[in-house]
Amino acid sequence: MTFRHRILHLSDTHLNSPAVNAPAALARILHDARHVPDLDLVVVSGDIADDGSVQACVDVREQVGRFCAERGIPHVYCTGNHDTREAFASALGSGHLAADGADIGAAMSGASGERAAVSSVNGLRVITLDSLVPGQVHGHLSPVQLSWLRDVLAEPAPAGTIVVLHHPPIAVPTSPIMDIVNLRNGADLADAVEGTDVRAILCGHFHLQLSGLLRGIPVWVTPGVVTRIDFTERPQWERAVLGAGATVVDLGGPASPLFHVLHARDPRAGEQVYLVDAASGADVSP
Numbered sequence: 001m002t003f004r005h006r007i008l009h010l011s012d013t014h015l016n017s018p019a020v021n022a023p024a025a026l027a028r029i030l031h032d033a034r035h036v037p038d039l040d041l042v043v044v045s046g047d048i049a050d051d052g053s054v055q056a057c058v059d060v061r062e063q064v065g066r067f068c069a070e071r072g073i074p075h076v077y078c079t080g081n082h083d084t085r086e087a088f089a090s091a092l093g094s095g096h097l098a099a100d101g102a103d104i105g106a107a108m109s110g111a112s113g114e115r116a117a118v119s120s121v122n123g124l125r126v127i128t129l130d131s132l133v134p135g136q137v138h139g140h141l142s143p144v145q146l147s148w149l150r151d152v153l154a155e156p157a158p159a160g161t162i163v164v165l166h167h168p169p170i171a172v173p174t175s176p177i178m179d180i181v182n183l184r185n186g187a188d189l190a191d192a193v194e195g196t197d198v199r200a201i202l203c204g205h206f207h208l209q210l211s212g213l214l215r216g217i218p219v220w221v222t223p224g225v226v227t228r229i230d231f232t233e234r235p236q237w238e239r240a241v242l243g244a245g246a247t248v249v250d251l252g253g254p255a256s257p258l259f260h261v262l263h264a265r266d267p268r269a270g271e272q273v274y275l276v277d278a279a280s281g282a283d284v285s286p
């Protein structure tokens with residue numbers, strides 16, 4: 001049997017951001033994605049709430065949930081560095097929600113409170129990991145979580161697996177900060193997924209589109225919803241501009257996994273939101 005799956009991959013909605021109108025950015029990309037046919041799933045790979053609040057998570061769930069309810073498809077969320085585990089769990093449960101809002105995820109049990117979970121969507125196994133390190137920008141996966149991941153992946157799924165986590169295990173080599181703020185123990189993740197049925201690893205955090213391989217497994221970083229990092233700026237500076245983006249991921253076809261990017265039709269796209277020194281975070285805008 002041949003499986004085909006199409007995923008709309010969103011990330012970094014950052015609701016309640018003081019810098020931009022984040023709800024409007026999310027509404028814009030969801031509106032402009034309305035003609036994408038045959039979607040099976042929407043994924044939001046972290047930094048749902050800019051302020052870590054329950055209300056921001058509820059607001060994102062309502063906006064994305066409405067889009068999914070109209071299509072009869074599930075929506076899946078993972079934590080990011082701006083989120084808090086308590087607010088995430090309160091608003092989103094396991095993070096794996098059916099079209100009607102029911103929680104369909106099997107959450108990792110354990111005392112750590114990490115919000116890792118797994119569900120199945122028409123034969124595709126969807127795993128969310130929790131790379132959040134409270135109070136830090138970078139990501140890390142605990143030994144408990146990696147052990148749980150290995151156990152889940154021990155048996156292959158009918159249509160294979162996608163892994164969703166906020167912090168990418170890859171970085172652009174000339175960036176002075178990406179390999180400081182990304183997933184610190186990417187090699188541990190590589191050890192856990194190597195030789196399994198994982199088809200792709202979907203990430204956010206960088207607010208720009210980026211692809212690479214983790215021991216041969218495609219890693220995709222989707223552009224941010226709230227802002228886009230403009231990589232034409234000199235490497236030691238970080239410029240964020242308006243312009244929500246998203247990715248459509250096609251699994252199961254001859255070129256699988258296939259990724260294409262959508263840009264919201266924002267007349268203010270490209271307008272600078274901030275320009276900072278990447279190392280210090282100091283405002284360097286003229």
Ligand SMILES: [Fe+2]
Pocket residue numbers: 047080081082166204205206
């Ligand atoms: Fe982030």
